[in-house]
Amino acid sequence: MISIDYTNVMADTIGERDGLLREELLSLKYILREAHYRIQKNLDKQYYFLKIPEIDTTEIKEYANYVKENFEYFVLVGIGGSSLGTEMLFQSLKWINYNQFHHPKFYVLDNVEPEKVASVLELIDINKTCFNVISKSGSTIETIANFMVVLDLLKEKVGEKWNKHIVITTDPDKGFLREFAKKHSIKTFDVPSNVSGRFSVLSAVGLFPASVVGIDIDDLLDGAKRMKQLCLVEEHVEHNPAYLIAVLHFLANMRRKKSIAVMMPYVERLSRFVDWWRQLWAESLGKDELGQTPVKAMGTIDQHSQIQLYREGIKDKIITFITVDNPYRDIKIPENLPEELGFLKGKTLNQLLKGELIGTKAAFIKSKIPNLTITLDKLSPYNIGMLIIMYELATAVSGFLYKVNPFDQPAVEEGKEFMYAWIGKKGYEEKLEELKDIYKERYKLKIK
Amino acid sequence: MISIDYTNVMADTIGERDGLLREELLSLKYILREAHYRIQKNLDKQYYFLKIPEIDTTEIKEYANYVKENFEYFVLVGIGGSSLGTEMLFQSLKWINYNQFHHPKFYVLDNVEPEKVASVLELIDINKTCFNVISKSGSTIETIANFMVVLDLLKEKVGEKWNKHIVITTDPDKGFLREFAKKHSIKTFDVPSNVSGRFSVLSAVGLFPASVVGIDIDDLLDGAKRMKQLCLVEEHVEHNPAYLIAVLHFLANMRRKKSIAVMMPYVERLSRFVDWWRQLWAESLGKDELGQTPVKAMGTIDQHSQIQLYREGIKDKIITFITVDNPYRDIKIPENLPEELGFLKGKTLNQLLKGELIGTKAAFIKSKIPNLTITLDKLSPYNIGMLIIMYELATAVSGFLYKVNPFDQPAVEEGKEFMYAWIGKKGYEEKLEELKDIYKERYKLKIK
Numbered sequence: 001m002i003s004i005d006y007t008n009v010m011a012d013t014i015g016e017r018d019g020l021l022r023e024e025l026l027s028l029k030y031i032l033r034e035a036h037y038r039i040q041k042n043l044d045k046q047y048y049f050l051k052i053p054e055i056d057t058t059e060i061k062e063y064a065n066y067v068k069e070n071f072e073y074f075v076l077v078g079i080g081g082s083s084l085g086t087e088m089l090f091q092s093l094k095w096i097n098y099n100q101f102h103h104p105k106f107y108v109l110d111n112v113e114p115e116k117v118a119s120v121l122e123l124i125d126i127n128k129t130c131f132n133v134i135s136k137s138g139s140t141i142e143t144i145a146n147f148m149v150v151l152d153l154l155k156e157k158v159g160e161k162w163n164k165h166i167v168i169t170t171d172p173d174k175g176f177l178r179e180f181a182k183k184h185s186i187k188t189f190d191v192p193s194n195v196s197g198r199f200s201v202l203s204a205v206g207l208f209p210a211s212v213v214g215i216d217i218d219d220l221l222d223g224a225k226r227m228k229q230l231c232l233v234e235e236h237v238e239h240n241p242a243y244l245i246a247v248l249h250f251l252a253n254m255r256r257k258k259s260i261a262v263m264m265p266y267v268e269r270l271s272r273f274v275d276w277w278r279q280l281w282a283e284s285l286g287k288d289e290l291g292q293t294p295v296k297a298m299g300t301i302d303q304h305s306q307i308q309l310y311r312e313g314i315k316d317k318i319i320t321f322i323t324v325d326n327p328y329r330d331i332k333i334p335e336n337l338p339e340e341l342g343f344l345k346g347k348t349l350n351q352l353l354k355g356e357l358i359g360t361k362a363a364f365i366k367s368k369i370p371n372l373t374i375t376l377d378k379l380s381p382y383n384i385g386m387l388i389i390m391y392e393l394a395t396a397v398s399g400f401l402y403k404v405n406p407f408d409q410p411a412v413e414e415g416k417e418f419m420y421a422w423i424g425k426k427g428y429e430e431k432l433e434e435l436k437d438i439y440k441e442r443y444k445l446k447i448k
Numbered sequence: 449m450i451s452i453d454y455t456n457v458m459a460d461t462i463g464e465r466d467g468l469l470r471e472e473l474l475s476l477k478y479i480l481r482e483a484h485y486r487i488q489k490n491l492d493k494q495y496y497f498l499k500i501p502e503i504d505t506t507e508i509k510e511y512a513n514y515v516k517e518n519f520e521y522f523v524l525v526g527i528g529g530s531s532l533g534t535e536m537l538f539q540s541l542k543w544i545n546y547n548q549f550h551h552p553k554f555y556v557l558d559n560v561e562p563e564k565v566a567s568v569l570e571l572i573d574i575n576k577t578c579f580n581v582i583s584k585s586g587s588t589i590e591t592i593a594n595f596m597v598v599l600d601l602l603k604e605k606v607g608e609k610w611n612k613h614i615v616i617t618t619d620p621d622k623g624f625l626r627e628f629a630k631k632h633s634i635k636t637f638d639v640p641s642n643v644s645g646r647f648s649v650l651s652a653v654g655l656f657p658a659s660v661v662g663i664d665i666d667d668l669l670d671g672a673k674r675m676k677q678l679c680l681v682e683e684h685v686e687h688n689p690a691y692l693i694a695v696l697h698f699l700a701n702m703r704r705k706k707s708i709a710v711m712m713p714y715v716e717r718l719s720r721f722v723d724w725w726r727q728l729w730a731e732s733l734g735k736d737e738l739g740q741t742p743v744k745a746m747g748t749i750d751q752h753s754q755i756q757l758y759r760e761g762i763k764d765k766i767i768t769f770i771t772v773d774n775p776y777r778d779i780k781i782p783e784n785l786p787e788e789l790g791f792l793k794g795k796t797l798n799q800l801l802k803g804e805l806i807g808t809k810a811a812f813i814k815s816k817i818p819n820l821t822i823t824l825d826k827l828s829p830y831n832i833g834m835l836i837i838m839y840e841l842a843t844a845v846s847g848f849l850y851k852v853n854p855f856d857q858p859a860v861e862e863g864k865e866f867m868y869a870w871i872g873k874k875g876y877e878e879k880l881e882e883l884k885d886i887y888k889e890r891y892k893l894k895i896k
Contacts, residue, residue, distance in 0.1 A: 309739060343873035352871065440461065
């Protein structure tokens with residue numbers, strides 16, 4: 001069960017300067033109706049992410065079991081949409097110390113920073129490692145570079161059966177990784193071609209690694225299906241959680257100048273959830289000089305770092321708190337306390353944590369900072385599945401509100417082209433000229 | 449050696465709509481002169497953070513050696529200004545896998561989330577653990593609650609010598625922790641009373657734990673002293689790195705509407721540096737509806753997540769890249785590459801990483817996104833010491849520019865008071881009435 005409490009986004013709590021009127025929410029009825037209709041009609045096209053929870057998980061679970069039984073380490077090689085979702089599943093649904101006490105131990109090779117790569121390679125025994133290489137296009141440069149490093153090691157250490165240590169997740173038909181897998185008889189999974197990377201966590205991209213580390217992916221998909229079913233039936237903003245999230249953020253942004261969306265869980269296990277959402281929100285909606293900047297914060301830690309700014313800095317933020325009603329653990333604060341701390345007697349750490357959230361929210365209400373609270377009854381695959389579809393659909397619907405295409409990322413390409421040019425790839429000679437032309441060091445200060 | 453390249457913040461590179469004119473930088477001469485004079489004059493008062501690098505480190509190093517030789521685990525109990533700086537030192541200056549291969553293993557108890565606390569307690573043997581409890585006021589609620597949990601365990605497991613497992617870092621004279629230490633003959637270090645938490649990393653707050661994990665704190669302080677010396681002599685914005693950082697960000701904010709400051713290292717070891725800076729920037733300057741929102745990003749990972757937004761979303765950002773010229777490790781991309789990847793032949797991962805940064809910067813120049821690059825010749829204590837003083841002083845000088853007091857945090861208090869009220873602390877009965885009055889749940893959507 002999840003709930004969304006948006007009392008503190010509304011004008012009757014924080015006033016009309018910063019808060020929204022119910023009439024404003026309802027005023028987007030026609031555009032939501034249009035969106036609702038178009039989404040239903042294009043479920044096999046750009047909204048296919050809503051259908052992937054229907055996937056048959058038999059093969060995924062079977063191969064995950066094989067990996068679990070035959071390997072001690074499982075390394076995901078992927079970046080962005082190919083890693084953030086899986087890291088989110090792993091962190092939210094497995095105990096913090098999983099790698100210390102369970103196996104296969106799970107690591108991610110995302111960045112191409114040599115020290116980070118070396119630090120992962122140092123922790124594994126390559127003879128006992130399965131690598132899951134994930135790239136939708138099959139040619140993501142960071143992923144391919146890291147894969148080449150791994151491949152060389154595998155061939156050297158494992159010998160001719162190196163191909164049994166690799167699982168490739170990529171486009172069903174095309175791209176370098178697909179060709180490579182065919183040529184070397186490597187086990188593959190598909191990324192559906194009509195789902196873009198950041199919407200793909202509920203495909204084999206996230207499900208296979210999640211299953212390897214022992215997450216109940218059927219429960220995850222049940223939650224996703226429940227949310228999808230509800231959202232496809234209900235078009236009223238006050239009853240459709242995805243539309244509600246979209247509309248609250250859109251109106252706060254466009255009518256109350258809240259150009260920053262902060263997500264601040266009071267659950268450390270959801271820190272990666274925020275990273276996953278950051279990509280979804282930023283890359284889908286940051287277009288045509290529109291969209292909100294997503295910002296990550298963590299309660300209670302950022303009470304000691306960011307709260308001063310959120311309350312008394314520029315009034316440009318809407319905050320989403322996330323909390324879990326029934327944590328898996330709690331710790332009693334000891335009875336034998338010094339007098340000054342008498343008020344903590346009989347309390348638990350979780351009660352203190354809850355009190356801190358309530359205190360922060362109350363302070364935000366007084367400063368008229370719009371904030372909503374998402375509460376999970378527990379940190380279960382089912383609830384995470386619901387949240388995933390809710391935020392994916394909220395993002396897609398926001399595309400209608402902002403009138404931008406939430407599924408492309410045209411501005412990402414050019415940096416890559418300049419990189420290719422700099423590194424000397426053939427065909428990029430003109431780009432290299434352009435680079436030389438614009439890239440200068442005119443103003444520089446050195447300190448020894 | 450560090451350098452600051454601010455070519456791409458200037459109008460002659462990215463145009464006058466988004467970039468600054470040299471005349472604008474120079475136009476703040478008189479206010480900088482005033483700031484320069486007042487800082488010099490008040491080095492023993494609010495600018496005492498500039499003097500703490502002069503500290504005699506003998507006692508710190510001696511006691512750190514004792515801890516190193518007698519304990520296998522070292523746990524910092526502290527939050528905000530009492531932990532972020534130390535975590536930054538630890539992460540930037542120790543190898544990523546330090547805890548796997550070295551000792552004492554280092555952990556932090558900051559949050560009061562029971563699962564996180566339990567996950568740390570699960571990894572240590574309390575009989576072999578030294579706890580460094582840090583709180584300037586001596587009464588930070590999260591720190592005290594976690595300390596009480598630890599204390600109970602210590603008394604139970606270690607017996608009468610429990611006090612030998614604790615080091616307290618707090619105000620020299622007052623507060624609960626100081627009293628407690630006196631009463632139970634616990635080893636203490638001081639937080640200078642005229643330095644606020646977020647400016648205290650170069651006092652015993654950060655130096656003692658850093659020394660325990662084997663960081664050369666004298667080299668760190670040498671870098672800090674070098675930067676301080678330079679900045680106290682030079683008042684010209686183009687020659688004083690701290691003033692330069694302050695002025696570039698202030699002008700970008702107030703004259704070009706860049707209300708968001710992104711810090712994006714291409715070095716994973718500097719991820720915690722960004723967290724330390726986030727507190728400094730936000731808590732010091734987020735006042736009177738002024739100040740920038742600090743945002744954390746990481747290259748290359750966020751190229752696949754945030755670059756679309758930074759280039760084509762709202763033009764409200766100034767970006768700081770950080771890069772290291774000579775990394776401690778590099779990895780060669782294998783020679784035996786498929787044809788499609790021929791352009792990577794003979795390259796290293798670090799060259800690719802550098803190419804990605806250059807590509808991203810070039811793309812930002814084309815989109816007229818102001819960006820500066822800080823380059824460290826290597827990741828050394830000396831260079832980190834320079835950066836710390838540079839950003840602390842930049843923050844302090846920004847206080848003059850924005851006309852706010854960078855050393856207080858008035859808006860943090862009220863959330864605590866509401867928390868005390870909710871949890872039932874005596875003397876907060878009126879606050880509890882206020883809480884009941886403003887805290888409602890009027891708009892709520894539940895999904896099962």
